[in-house]
Amino acid sequence: MQKLYPDQANATWLFKVRNSTFRHAIWPIKSSELKKFMPMAILMFTVLFNYNIVRGLKDSIVMTMVGPEVISFIKLWAEMPAGVLFVIIYAKMCNRMSTERAFRYIVTFFVSFFMLFAFVLFPMREVFHPNPEIVQHYIEVLPNLKWFVTIWGKWSFVLFYVMVELWPAIVCGLLFWQLANKITSTEESTRFYPFFSFFGQANLLISGTVIVYFASDSHCFANFFNGITNKTEITIKSLMMLVGISGAACLGLHYFIEKNVMAKDKQLKIKTDNVLHLGLKDSAKIILSSKYLWLICVLMISYATAVNLIEGLWFSKVRELYPEQADFMAYMGRMMIWLGIFVLLCSLLGSTIIRRFGWFCGAIITPVITLIVGSMFFTFAEFQESLPLIFMGLITASPLMIIVWVGALQNILLKGVKYSIFDATKEMVYIPLNDELKTKGKAAVDVIGTKIGKSLGAFVQFATFTIFPGSGYNDIIIFLLLILVAICTCWIFGVASLSRHYKKLLLSREPQNVKA
Numbered sequence: 001m002q003k004l005y006p007d008q009a010n011a012t013w014l015f016k017v018r019n020s021t022f023r024h025a026i027w028p029i030k031s032s033e034l035k036k037f038m039p040m041a042i043l044m045f046t047v048l049f050n051y052n053i054v055r056g057l058k059d060s061i062v063m064t065m066v067g068p069e070v071i072s073f074i075k076l077w078a079e080m081p082a083g084v085l086f087v088i089i090y091a092k093m094c095n096r097m098s099t100e101r102a103f104r105y106i107v108t109f110f111v112s113f114f115m116l117f118a119f120v121l122f123p124m125r126e127v128f129h130p131n132p133e134i135v136q137h138y139i140e141v142l143p144n145l146k147w148f149v150t151i152w153g154k155w156s157f158v159l160f161y162v163m164v165e166l167w168p169a170i171v172c173g174l175l176f177w178q179l180a181n182k183i184t185s186t187e188e189s190t191r192f193y194p195f196f197s198f199f200g201q202a203n204l205l206i207s208g209t210v211i212v213y214f215a216s217d218s219h220c221f222a223n224f225f226n227g228i229t230n231k232t233e234i235t236i237k238s239l240m241m242l243v244g245i246s247g248a249a250c251l252g253l254h255y256f257i258e259k260n261v262m263a264k265d266k267q268l269k270i271k272t273d274n275v276l277h278l279g280l281k282d283s284a285k286i287i288l289s290s291k292y293l294w295l296i297c298v299l300m301i302s303y304a305t306a307v308n309l310i311e312g313l314w315f316s317k318v319r320e321l322y323p324e325q326a327d328f329m330a331y332m333g334r335m336m337i338w339l340g341i342f343v344l345l346c347s348l349l350g351s352t353i354i355r356r357f358g359w360f361c362g363a364i365i366t367p368v369i370t371l372i373v374g375s376m377f378f379t380f381a382e383f384q385e386s387l388p389l390i391f392m393g394l395i396t397a398s399p400l401m402i403i404v405w406v407g408a409l410q411n412i413l414l415k416g417v418k419y420s421i422f423d424a425t426k427e428m429v430y431i432p433l434n435d436e437l438k439t440k441g442k443a444a445v446d447v448i449g450t451k452i453g454k455s456l457g458a459f460v461q462f463a464t465f466t467i468f469p470g471s472g473y474n475d476i477i478i479f480l481l482l483i484l485v486a487i488c489t490c491w492i493f494g495v496a497s498l499s500r501h502y503k504k505l506l507l508s509r510e511p512q513n514v515k516a
Helices: 004-024 031-067 070-096 101-121 132-139 143-153 155-183 186-201 204-213 220-225 229-261 267-274 280-288 289-323 325-357 359-382 384-391 400-426 435-465 477-509
Strands: none
Touching: 031 070, 031 101, 031 155, 031 186, 031 204, 031 229, 031 289, 031 325, 070 101, 070 143, 070 155, 070 289, 070 435, 101 229, 101 325, 132 143, 143 155, 143 229, 143 435, 155 186, 155 229, 155 400, 155 435, 186 204, 186 325, 186 400, 204 229, 204 325, 229 325, 280 477, 289 325, 289 400, 289 435, 289 477, 325 359, 325 400, 359 384, 359 400, 359 477, 435 477
């Protein structure tokens, strides 16, 4: 063996240290942790793959076949009650079975419904939906209730929209992260969670490409449906076949994690075998009396409200630009690809930001971006006709195209940091809590909090469109802008307050682990 002189030994040691530091910054997951990390990362991939596929479908179906104005009514009068109903059912399920069994039942229910919609409800929509002439008659007789009548006239599309919207809140936001919080320590979460998002959101590149591909006329599944002439029906059935396969993989991965990760850890097995027996009423009392949970709820409500305020106007502009269902779906697929690229970049940076600068710096990024880019989008939309004069010929695109671009930028930036950084920081604050608050408390905050946020944004639009049935999004832009600024301000103060409480909780339980 060649002998190293002192200078050579020092140089070799310094190289190893620098190499280790660089590797830790880029990939902080230890080799011994891969048996826990990789199954969870792939599980998140399958869960979000399903969501992105059905999300692209529900947006194109509802926007082109029903109308963007109806979204606020769906969120307020359908999503919100459905979210409350789920929390009641989930609390009862937790009292009778383990959360692992509840996961499998709920995922099976969702995937089964998506298949039912694709192969029964949509192909036979003329049978299940009321007569269009009757619907139009009631719209003319009751103009102030025309959007409720419209929802009734296309109820299966609305039901599909609601189920798709519940999937990320329930399966990803609640069930997946509940499992992650159970098997992950606070110290591990600072390294694992941003990379869960990295692996999970990487599917945006794949799902976006899949949607663009199946929106065309020459995809590989087209030959299986030779007797069907409706292009949209062929696309829906083809994509739902992929959702069924991915759903089966999701259930298989979850079973693998339960048997090969959780069962081999005695402490985790004790947690798994315990069934929570606290009633819904008692759970609600605990949640209402917990300022900590309420602050988490403020973050959830703020994000959901801000997104709902912006997306309604943006979707209406996209529909103006792409009125055909296939074009709309292809555009949303391209959006997912760009969103996936940005999410991957944010996931790499998010892990470093949280570990180096603490929880607060990671959590504050999302509301700041929402405030800046959202305000810019509303401003451009308000002065749409003046955009050619403002840019003085520097941009040759039409004003509508410019607004759609800005809306796309807002959507990519906001959802990019949400999926990669906001979700990771939100889930970290649950880890120091007891098992009861991690399950039922998290269910109430994540599901109800999200639906309340969407309902608040939807209520503004619902009230306007009901009182003034002839109005549209272009008539309430300034009003929406003012509400967005107020929401983002509350959001920022909520992050600051939660950061102080989170830091105190960590110091009382794990003082050596995490910088808040």
